[in-house]
Structure formats: C-alpha cells, structure tokens
Amino acid sequence: MTTGTAPARAIPERRRRGFAVWFLDTGWRHLVGLAMLVFAAFPLLYVLSASLNPTGTLVGSNTLFRTIEFSNYVELFQREQQPYAAWFLNTLVIGLVTAASTVFLGALAAYAFSRLRFTGRRVGLLTLLLVQMFPQILGVVAIFLLMSGIGEIFPQIGIGTQAGLILVYLGGALGVNTYLMYGFFNTIPISIDEAAKLDGASHAQIFFGIVLRLVAPILAVVGLLSFIATFSEFVIASIILTDPQTQTLAVGLYQFVSQETSRNWTLFSAGAVLAAIPVMALFLYLQKYIIGGLTAGAVK
Amino acid sequence: MSITTPGAQPPLTAPPAAPAPAGRTTAIRSQAQTVRRLLIKIALLGVVDAIALFAMFVLVLQESWLVLAIAAVVTVTINVIYLRPGWLPAKYLAPGVFFLALFQIFVVVYSGYIAFTNYGDGHNSTKEDAVQSIIANSLKRVPDSPTYRVTVVEQFGTYGFLVTDPEGEVLLGTADQPLDEVPDADEDSTGKAVGVPGWTTLRFGDLLANQSAITELSVPLSDDPNDGALRTPDGSSAYVYLSDLVYDEQAGTFTDSATGTAYRDEGDGAFVNDDGRELTPGWKIDVGFENFARAFTSDDIRGPLLSVTLWTFAFAILSVASTFALGLFLAIVFNAPHMRGKKIYRVIMVLPYAFPGFLSGLVFLGLFNQDFGYFNQVLLGGADIPWLTDPWLAKFSVLFVNLWLGFPYMFLICTGALQSIPEELSEAATVDGARPWAVFRLIKFPLLLVSVAPLLISSFAFNFNNFNIIYMLTGGGPRDVEAGVDAGATDILITLVYKVAFGEGTGRDYGLASAFAILIFLIVATISIISFRQTKALEELN
Secondary structure (H helix, E strand, C coil), X not given: CCCCCHHHHHHHHHHHHXXXXXXHHHHHHHHHHHHHHHHHHHHHHHHHHHHCCCCCCCHHHHCCCCCCCCHHHHHHCXXXXXXXXXXXXXXXXXXXXXXXXXXXXXXXXXXXXXXXXXXXXXXXXXXXXXXXXXXXXXXXXXXXXXXXXXHHHCHHXXXXXXXXXXXXXXXXXXXXXXXXXXXXXXXXXXXXHHHHHHCCCCHHHHHHHHHHXXXXXXXXXXHHHHHXXXXXXXXXXXXXXXXXXXXXXXXXXXXXXXXXXXXXXXXXXXXXXXXXXXXXXXXXXXXXXXXXXXXXXXXX | CCCCCHHHCHHHCCCCCCCCHHHHHHHHHHHHHHHHHHHXXXXXXXXXXXXXXXXXXXXXXXXXXXXXXXXXXXXXXXXXXXXXCCCHHHHHHHHHHHHHHHHHHHHHHHHHHHCCECCECCECCCHHHHHHHXXXXXXXXXXXXXXXXXXXXXXXXXXXXXXXXXXXXXXXXXXXXXXEECCCCEECCCCCEEECCCCEECCHHXXXXXXXXXXXXCEECCCCHHHCEEECXXXXXXXXXXXXXXXXXXXXXXXXXXXXXXXXXXXXXXXXXXXXXXXXXXXXXXXXXXXXXXXXXXXXXXHHHHHHHHHHHXXXXXXXXXXXXXXXXXXXXXXXXXXXXXHHHHHHHHHHHHXXXXXXXXXXXHHCCCCCCHHHHHHCCCCCCCCCCCHHHHHHHHHHHHHHHHHXXXXXXHHHHHHXXXXXXXXXXXXXXXXXXXXXXHHHHHHHHHHHHHHHHHHHHHHHCCHHHHHHHCCCCCECCCCCCCCECCCCHHHHHHHHHHCCCCCCCHHXXXXXXXXXXXXXXXXHHHHHHHCCCCCCCC
C-alpha cells in the first residue's frame, strides 16, 4: 500500500529531528562560538587590514582587505621623527633584561623562603603577598623625583636612561611573582637538597646546580609574564624615557597615534602588528604554562 | 676549658684510611672550585663597592649627609652579609629586598612625604634658587651699559662666557658661577680673549645652532644677585642686565625698584605683595594637610574627585563582573564533550588576551572614532555617535574594550575550574532528580566560586589601577570643564594621579597628585585586608 512512500517520508523526518536534537545539544554552541570568533578576531583583522592599506588614513582603512601592499611596513622604518626600529629594539632589550633579572632575584628569594627557616620568614611571606596588591605605579610621582635625584649623582642610571628604567622595574621583581615561584619551589622534595648536602655540595651549588634546573618551568613562566608586563608598561617608561631614541614601543606608539589618530592610522597599524607578533607568538606557544601560572595567582 | 681548637681536632677523628688517588684529585678540584668561587664573589662585591664608593664621593661633594649615611650603612650591611659565614637567608634575600626597598617601599613612603608639600611647577626647588631665578627672569638691559666683549665657551654641555671687560681684564663665568678672573686665556690681536684651557670655544656655526640657549644665558657679575648679570644678544658682545626687583637678604623681601611694591615671604612658599600677586617661581615648603584639605573641601576638586572615585569602583566591579559573566558562560558552552572544533574556537578566543594590552586601547581608539571610525562609518552606516566624547558613551566604550580584552582570561580560568569539579557530584544530583540548571546553580557554581574567588579579587585589584586601557582609549576624557583639576568622565584614580602630576594642560602638581596616590593606597589596603581575612590565603602560610 503505502510501503513505498513511508520510508521516503520517514528519513527526512528523522534527519530533521536529528538536526533539532543536534542543534539543541551542540549546534547552538557553534552559533555562540561563531559569534565569539567575530567578536574576538574582528579588531585584530581590522588592524591587519589597515596595516596593509596604502591610503594612510583612518577612513581609508574601513574597506577591509581591499588592497594589500606592504608600503606601511617599509615607511615605518624610514621615519626620522618616529624611530620605530629603535623603539622595537629598546623594548626587546629592556624586556629581556628585566625578565632575566626578575627571574634571578625572584628565584633567590623563593629559594630562601622555601628551603631556609629563619626568624621573620612568615612576616616576609606576608609582605610578599601584600606587596602584590600595590602596583609600582602608585608611587609614580616619587619614582620620577627619585630618579631625577639619582640622575644628579649618576647620570648613567638617572632620569632619561634605560638602565634607570630597568632598575625601577626590578623594584617590582619580588612583588609580583616570587609567591608564584615559592609555591613551585615547595613542590620540589627537600630530600634532593639534603642528599646533595650530604655529598658535600655547598648551598650555592645546590641552588644553581640542582634546584634551579628542577624549577625551570616556573622560571620560564615568570620570565615570560615579566617580559609581557614590561612590554606593555607605559606609565613609568613615559616619565623616565624622554628622548624618542630611547623610548619603548608603548610610549612611542602612544604618542604616534594620540596626536593625529586619523592621519597616521595605517602606519600605526603596521607598527602595532609588528609589535604584537613576538608577544602573541610567545604567548600562544607557551599558553599551557602561562595559564597554569596565571590561575595560580597572578593576573596579566 | 678545652685546649683543642677546631683546627687542632682532626687527628683525633681518625683520618680517612688511605684516601684513594681519585679522592685526592676531587679534593684538589673542589679546592680549586672553592678558590674560583671566592674570586667570583670578591669580584662581584668589588664592583658593588666601587659603585657605592663613587656614589658616596659624589654625595660628599653635594653635601647630602643623610643620603650619604644611608648609603654607607647599606654598603656596609651588604658587605657583612656576603663576607660573614652564615646568615644564609640574608645572602639570598638581599638583592631582591634592596630593589624592593628602594623602588617599591621607599617610593610609597616618599609619596607620603610629597603629599605634605607644595612640590610642583613653580615650587620645585629651594628658596635660594627661587630668588636667583626671580632675578634672572626680571632682568632688563641697563640703558648705558658698557660693552663687554665675549667669547662663548662650552664645557661638558654647560655654556659659559669668556669676557674681556672694558678695562681689558679677562673673566670667565657660567649661569651658576659668577664671573671670576682667569689668568691663562688666549687673546687675539685686539686683546679680546678667545679661548681658555679646559673649555671649547664655540664656532660661528655652533652659535647659530644653539642660538636660543646662548641668548637666554645670563652670567651673574658677582655673588650678589643685585649686581646684575651679563647677557649677549649676538654671541660676541655682552651688556649688563639689572633686575627691577631688588632682593633684600636681611629682610627677605623683594622690592620693585620702579613702583616700590614690596613682596614678602608669607610662609606660603612664594613672595607675595599686599594685593596677593605672587612672584614666580616660588619654592618647596611643607604644607601639612593642605593638599588633603584641598582635595576634600575645595569645591572644584572635591566633586570631580568623588565622581572619579565612584567611577573607579564602578569600572573595576563592572569589568570583573562582565568579563566573569561572559567567560563563565563561554566556559559552560564549550564544556561539551562531544563538540567538534573546540580547539579552534579556543585559540581564536584567546587572541585578545595575547594581544599586548596597550595596543588594544589604541586599536579601539580608531574603531570608535566619531568621524572616520569603522563602527560609525561601516557598521552603523555613517552614524555620528560620539563613542569617546560623550561622558556615558565613553564609559560604556571603556567597559566594552575591557570586556574584549579581559573575557579570555575568565574563560580560561572558568574552564579550568569547571573541569576540576568531579563529575560524580553532578551525576549524583541528576540521579536524585535535579534539573541541569539546579545542578549548575546549587552545585557547580558554588564550587567554582570557591576556586576562582581569589582570582576575582586580584582581577578587581588589577582593574582598580588599570591605567593603560583608560589612558590609551579616552585619556580619561571627555574632560569635566568645571573641575579644578584635569579630570574627565572616564578617569580612574590612577590616571588622575598621572595627569595631575605630569599633565600638560594644567601644570604639574606633585603634592596634590601624591595626596591622591595616598588615597588609592588606603583604599587598596582596606580592600586587601578585608579580602585576605575572607580568603584562606593567610592560613596556608607555613
């Protein structure tokens, strides 16, 4: 009778029901995901498109990916008033030196807190916890005046110098990440130290030769977090570095775009893309470790 | 009691029976290592000491005795720590603590001091310096001044005048150093001094290149500022300039020689006449609680300060709430075991967080631009919405951008927290007949909150001082035109501090800025004390 048509009708029905079930279960999640993709990625695509647009202006950048040229990237390195190459190099140097020193100072302190028992240890740990709440920029006025004062004695590390800026950043070395390291140091069994001590190793040998190697992952995370924080730091860098040749990307690019937003737009975009690449690459590459570190108590 | 010193003991404790050759070589090697380590230690300490000694030498020259004493104590302490055996914790803590003490703890204390001064533009030096610069600023050329022939010379970036006075005597002076005779100057055929050992004579081209610095240079004739100074309009002849304002050192007053008006030091860090007119610059004095009093009683500062403080709280709370809500929602959405492509979504959604923070603000500055920005021009088809210049829209924009760059962090931590909640709990609840929403609300959410609460607090503390996003996007604007300080609708406390201290529009007022910074310090301290009491962070310390 109707046996011929029944299966034919039933199949699309089942499919439709299947789709509805699938949609209610997972499909709508994809819709949310797509919306979030647009939300998250659009501003980044917009900058990328603007950086490839030769028109130079903000209004010209509204046509996404209409033209693709690299003239902005070339011009970026030819400006005398805005020495982009110098900014880039300065930022890398300041960031790397700060990160390396921060890791070193922090690791020394974390080792002391984790392995040694001394009076004032608890108070010291408590201070570390508290110091995390007060960012250095609260004392920005005093830092400026202090660095001016230091500059009168040591012009090499006073106001206007990158060395001075790095020293100021090191003031935050213990504050932010030592507690993170302390936690990780505690997970390394102390019996390893004791075994080495029995074999006649000195405390310095234990620290540099054994412990530092075992905690290498957290050193990488702290170094990276410190590098990223220094990379984006604006306040202190802007008051200490006055000469355009010595400035960092954050200070330079801000002044570049805040004065004539719409005229310098595509050039700024090219600068932003280049500046973002190393940080984003590092971040995505080491994402797993960073997230672990972040959830253990630090914030970007 | 005991005659045996530690050094004499070894024979008693049976020496290791016939050490093997290998043992001896390791002993020698370890001895060599010890020597090498000692050398490294001495070299490093030597560098530190050399720097410290140089600093102390300069401090002696500058007669800053207090700083000198502190530097000496610190240097001695560092040497003791590293040379004395034992005190192991101090050896490891000293480097970090040194920087922490100087650049984090000291600067906060120093801010506290500055908050009680009138330090700022027009009040940034001592009274003597103020007297000097008041005289220098009011110099006028004496009509019948004799002509002094000058040669402009330079030493380490400081310009000086090499002067041949009308009687033929040769004198040298700079802005800080009054004219003084020099015996060994080189003279040309007309008897004009043209060079002096230790100083570089400027050529014509150099004169042109540094024209403004040279024409503004005034070299005092003698130690008494009332004698006047020499200035040169052309770099080759100089004239006597005298100030209208005569300083009476005994009485400590300035008198205007033309009008006879007297300017007195009334204790406000400036010379003021009877009509209240101030001579600029003034000098730095301690003003007690005046900055705080101004902040809380002066109408044109109190209002803006109150609204800025409220907005700082609102901004921090709303930022945490919005990013957490979106992050949690997404964590739930993507916590589906059978969903495909989760990895791709995840990577792309993390991008805003990986993008350098200061750039995000600047990128949105372009997107939100009222005349040419993408949002107005393309998305809204040529609308004219003042995203960044209307007070309320600017607040919305700042929050929107902060949501964009902050939600991935919350998404990541919420995902982690959700996955660490044991499945059995929700299964058990489902078996007992709980609906998914109830499972989430009554079981998962409370558990999740326990693990992310400390992170929410630190996120709040971070946003409370989230300078970059505000400053890069709106600069704190739109500005409140009625305010006595440069405060705007989106200013948070830390941007206000920065603008009052280093802003270009209104002049620098370090004292008031530090008073605001102390205010932030107190607020953050209160919040952290409360939050530490709430969380168990302190109990975990052992």
